[in-house]
Amino acid sequence: MARVVRFHQHGGPEVLRIETVDVAPPARGEVQIRVKALGLNRAEALLRRGTYIETATFPSGLGLEAAGIVEAVGEDVAGFAPADAVSIVPPLSMVRWPAYAELATFPAELVVKHPPELGFETAAAVWMQYLTAYGALVDIAGLGRGDVVAVTAASSSVGLAAIQIANRIGAIPVALTRTSAKRRALCDAGAAHVIVSAEEDIRTRLAEIAGSNGVRAVFDAVGGPAFEPLTAAMSPGGILIEYGGLSPEPTPFPLFCVLTKSLVLRGYLVHEITGDPARLARAKAFILDGLAHGALKPIIARTFKFDEIVEAHRFLESNEQFGKIVVTI
Template sequence: MSRVVIFDETGGPEVLHVVDEPAGEPGPGEVRVRIEAFAVNRLDALVRAGTAPMPARLPHARLGCEGTGTIDAVGPGVEGLAEGDAVLITAVPDMTAGGTYAETVVLPAARVIERPAGLGATEAAALWVAYSTAYGALVEKAGTRPGDHVLITAASGTVGLAALQIARQIGAVPLAVSRHAAKRDALLAAGAAAVVATDEEDVVEATRRHTGGAGADVVLDSVMGPGLAALANATRRFTGTLVTVGWLDPRPAPYPGNAITTHRYMSFEHTLDPVAVRRIAAFLRAGLRTGALHPAVDRVFALEDVVAAHRYLEEGQQGPGKIVVTAG
């Protein structure tokens, strides 16, 4: 049997509960992973609350789009993977039907990769979604180059912190945006070349000051909302790129008509492509080896405390790093 987190109706964290279910056997081309740890993502909370673009398959819906563990069963036709291999889960075909909030999960073998050597389970659980999203947006979508000025909103969030590190690894110049000047020192310590605190300064004026008047070559935005227009004005005209990766502000955010390139990026664009996954994995392994990338964990909960983990996320007091739940 396997403990699994489910919910039968949408709502607050209290709708989540743990049940026992058969672990399931892998079919052709599938593996079963015994989960050691998984991260709690903002998308999970949106799905649970019924406010995400994807509807939950109620009742008996599940959560979780990333995790790490060891393979404990291999289906027919699977090559290159064996029982006992430590892996990262890179994508879940339908998380409300087979999400990673569980002790075991069965999924296609193509959706796991080798866990980077030397990375513990809790740190590994904090790696994939944040860093693959930041990589995909900055490298695959925006084509960030050494020397580019990269403006990163919600920089103290998990994708923002990953983007600071990835920009540094590329050789770009990361400029962090935060609503609070009190976070300036922490963001500078995290790798930002400069911090724009919007409770003290205008984002357009500050960005132009830090870029010699030109504007940012790349803007990575996790917020959306009406502030998107200001970010467009902070982007270098004609050659700049604005990529949005989140929707922390639910208010309308019409895409700007400025003379810049704009993209709406969803990580599944690349995490469902095995060729792109190999590029992402190679980039992340290189950054982990050199120390350029270092996933942070804010707080760890046990599986039976998953309701508390979601409450902690919604309180908004999360420090730098991911909320991780251990399942083993």
């Protein structure tokens, strides 16, 4: 028996319940984890509300990231043993492999022995943010030294990961944030420049920063009207990678800029990386090396207890956080 978080209908944070259920042993190729910490992601709030790319089957579990200790291993699993400290690469389906639980089971290929110097709270904050940012900036965009990259929703965990990765490869990260409240923190987190979208003209500021070369890449989680000034500031042959849709407003297609600059506008899911063993191996090597050398440092906004999961989700949806929200068990 173990406590798990489930919901029986779509809705706000209040639909989340902690229930005690029987937990099956790991199947062939799976590893069961005694969870010590969870990393929260906006995808979980979307699943809870019924607006995610995956459909919940009630009662539904949820959760994409965890760190803990190996409890048991299934048949045909090599390289893991009980008591190993591990963290989890986000699975393709959080309905099939939910993380919000005292005991959670995952495919062995998604289980990672993280660097021993990482505590469980930090380890639970690693994989979604860095895999998402790495896949976009390094694997797809191929950013290099001196390239300017504009990062929207920059105070999110993925936005902060993108800033750190850009700095590691010698690119120039420009953080976009809605208000000036987080400007200082973004500079402290490594942003070379900060643009406050509610107070400054995005196109003008990006042109001032990037100069005649223009913005080589845009890493966008928002969409909406900002598409036009963002693409207007891009360099010929530049790439805009869209991985979210936070704006409630329509997203215009910037036809003139796309045609005259031969731009690439590309949708992106982290599953492109996690579902490809070779690309995932390269990403893991990059991230583990960055963690070991201190170039990549997860920023934790706030930590909640497992019994406070409803409050944690309310904070997740408040947009007040700077970095990752973690829940401990």
